[in-house]
Amino acid sequence: MxxxxxxxxxxxxxxxxxxxxxxxxxxxxxxxxxxxxxxxxxxxxxxxxxxxxxxxxxxxxxxxxxxxxxxxxxxxxxxxxxxxxxxxxxxxxxxxxxxxxxxxxxxxxxxxxxxxxAGLDDVVLEMCKYVTKMELTGASREVSDPAPVEGSSPPLAPEKTEAIRQAPFKFYKLDGPDNDLIFSYPLDGEMRGVKIGFQVYGDCQGIVSRNPVMTPGPGFARIDAAWLESFFG
Ligand SMILES: [Zn+2]
Structure with a gap:
């Protein structure tokens, strides 16, 4: 022992x-x-x-x-x-x-x-975070919205966009009967949450499987936002 x-x-x-x-x-x-x-x-x-x-x-x-x-x-x-x-x-x-x-x-x-x-894959999850950040910063949506919504609101200020891109998103849990994913992240000194549908995870699974370069290296691999973003330089 x-x-x-x-x-x-x-x-x-x-x-x-x-x-x-x-x-x-x-x-x-x-x-x-x-x-x-x-x-x-x-x-x-x-x-x-x-x-x-x-x-x-x-x-x-x-x-x-x-x-x-x-x-x-x-x-x-x-x-x-x-x-x-x-x-x-x-x-x-x-x-x-x-x-x-x-x-x-x-x-x-x-x-x-x-x-x-939760039975999830961390490479796919990093892809989900990347996509979610793009959505939050590009889709002109209020950041505090817990769930993705259609429609338009005023674009985010550039410094806010940058703050979200830099924020360390963390998987928090699966939620509800449809296994929505909840990420948490700090912004303006407080913790925020964002919920995404499980189909986003499925889409990201597809992206990862079509890109074998996104396979973790041998040994103790560091799979994080910086690693994921290295494929999108
Ligand atoms: Zn003490």
Whole structure:
């Protein structure tokens, strides 16, 4: 059974040091209870016993779901070297059919766990986000509309268009009987949501399957907005 490591962390509020549990290896097969703690982010939060501050500890963690043949490696900047990643990847070469991903931040780790849980494909989802951003910025629609609507409203200001293009869209969940997709994204200091029909996902699946260049590379691939946009330079 895997067990957590210990790490000394310092409270961001009162400065008190504290030994905390860090799960550098999160094996969902051995510890199914950790999955929810990843999904709500609490596995990376510790509460200071002195002042009650809830601190974030964004340590590197390899999430492994053996039943789903899925590994997602949360690698914050400068925590794991490329040599270490290559070494782990080499040890995994017998894991045929595994999906291997790397992410830089906890929000992206949570998103990946959520989307694979929902039976979705992250390459197709990045395509959906790209298309949705184009729709939001090009279709002259009020951004706060929860659902796509026909008709025209005044064009968005250029700075708003740019802000939406740059915003980190995250898959939030499938919604309703028709499996609409909900994305969340920050804009003007608050979180927004946008709902798209599942047929958009189907359309994007078609685009991806017709473009084999959009196949993730070997090893722990980084599949995000920048990766997707590299095909549309
Ligand atoms: Zn404290």
């Amino acid at each position: 895997s067990t957590p490591n210990k790490m000394t962390a310092t409270c961001g509020n009162c400065g008190e040091p504290r030994d905390i549990d860090v799960w550098n290896g999160i094996n969902i097969g051995e510890h199914p209870e950790l999955k929810e703690q990843v999904k709500d982010g609490s596995l990376f939060v510790w509460e200071c016993p002195h002042c009650g501050e809830r601190n974030l500890a964004p340590y590197q963690a390899l999430y492994h779901d053996p039943a789903e043949h899925l590994m997602i490696w949360h690698i914050p900047e400068n925590t794991v070297t490329e040599e270490q990643i290559a070494s782990v990847t080499a040890q995994l070469k017998d894991l045929e059919g595994y999906v291997l991903r790397r992410v830089d931040d906890i929000g992206s780790l949570i998103e990946k766990v959520n989307l694979f849980d």
